[in-house]
Amino acid sequence: MPVIECDPDEARTRLVDAGVTVREGNTDHERWRADHEGATAVAYDDKVVVQGGNPTRLVGVLQGGGGRAHVYFDGASRGNPGPAAVGWVIVTGDGIAAEGGETIGRATNNQAEYAALTRALEAAADLGFDSLQIRGDSQLVVKQVKGAWNTNDPELREKRVRVRELLREFDDWSLEHVPREINDRADELANDALDD
DSSP, X not given: OOEEESOHHHHHHHHHHTXXXXXXXXXXXXXXXXEETTEEEEEOSSEEEEEESOOHHHHHXXXXXXXEEEEEEEEEXXXXXXXXXXXXXXXXXXXXEEEEEEEEEEEOHXXXXXXXXXXXXXXXXXXXXXXXXXXXXXXXXXXXXXXXXXXXXXXXXXXXXXXXXXXXXXXXXXXXXXXXXXXXXXXXXXXXXXXX
């Protein structure tokens, strides 16, 4: 449960600017509450406490962010198609800024790879990063997003369009294919989600 030491009025303004609805608190001690992407922020006099199963995006909105980050993504599917999951990590010079892993239902490996990249880009946008160096071990996704390869699969084409829309939110980005061992944390998060 992340606790963010901050001015609750500034945090409220940041949430409202991001389009998050803020409502009155449930008790006399709570200044306000806000729900976003499966998490709830509760403001007190000098801090905001974030609760819920997926606090990353809400924490990102509250903290502002900015600057450059390295993004790693990986999707996993057992059966191809079969049960699938995603894993992603956002790293800065200070260490891991955010990471996540979750199941996404039934999907092919390529669909899971695209879903992982989408989740990572959404989190990076919420954290306010301006510049991204993105790395993944799916050559297909990297080549398709960069325009070197095309796809005849309508679903993958739609996912590629979504990724390109998200990339427009950043001032600068690069995308490269890396070996699985360089992408090990994202891979671990995806497989852990499947194992759970």
